[in-house]
Amino acid sequence: MxxxxxxxxxxxxxxxxxxxxxxxxxxxxxxxxxxxxxxxxxxxxxxxxxxxxxxxxxxxxxxxxxxxxFAMRLYRHERRPLDPAHQWLHQQLLAIAKEL
Known part of the structure; x- marks a missing residue:
């Protein structure tokens, strides 16, 4: 490496x-x-x-x-933007990040 x-x-x-x-x-x-x-x-x-x-x-x-x-970023794959599980996880992560 x-x-x-x-x-x-x-x-x-x-x-x-x-x-x-x-x-x-x-x-x-x-x-x-x-x-x-x-x-x-x-x-x-x-x-x-x-x-x-x-x-x-x-x-x-x-x-x-x-x-x-430095900035923290959240990325998700473009093939899954409407997947309910991905949307839920995305919202949970954003909510936690706002509290920090």
């Missing part, structure tokens, strides 16, 4: 810095378990980091650089 160039990499590069990637995981929710009790760091959304810090030996620190906000 190749190294991905993320938005944070551009912010670092503007300052003449770069990351040293020590570990790649298949999904970001695996990463807190991998870094707990190690000297590794991970950048996570604050809400996700706080949730994991209640269950794992993690400490939360403000990042040294301002990280741009």
């Amino acid at each position: 190749g190294r991905r160039n993320l938005a944070g990499d551009d912010l670092l590069a503007e300052r003449g810095l770069s990351r040293r990637v020590a570990l790649m995981v298949p999904h970001f929710l695996v990463a807190p378990h991998a870094v707990a009790g190690s000297d590794l760091v991970i950048t996570l959304a604050q809400r996700v980091a706080r949730a994991f810090a209640t269950r794992l030996p993690l400490t939360i620190h403000e990042p040294p650089l301002a990280i741009p906000r």
Whole structure:
């Protein structure tokens, strides 16, 4: 698997810095378990980091650089827009997202 160039990499590069990637995981929710009790760091959304810090030996620190906000998007396949189950799920997800 190749190294991905993320938005944070551009912010670092503007300052003449770069990351040293020590570990790649298949999904970001695996990463807190991998870094707990190690000297590794991970950048996570604050809400996700706080949730994991209640269950794992993690400490939360403000990042040294301002990280741009990101948007969550909901996609569905164009073949199923009228499927009642898909419509229900879509509405449930939108309602939950509005509460966050």
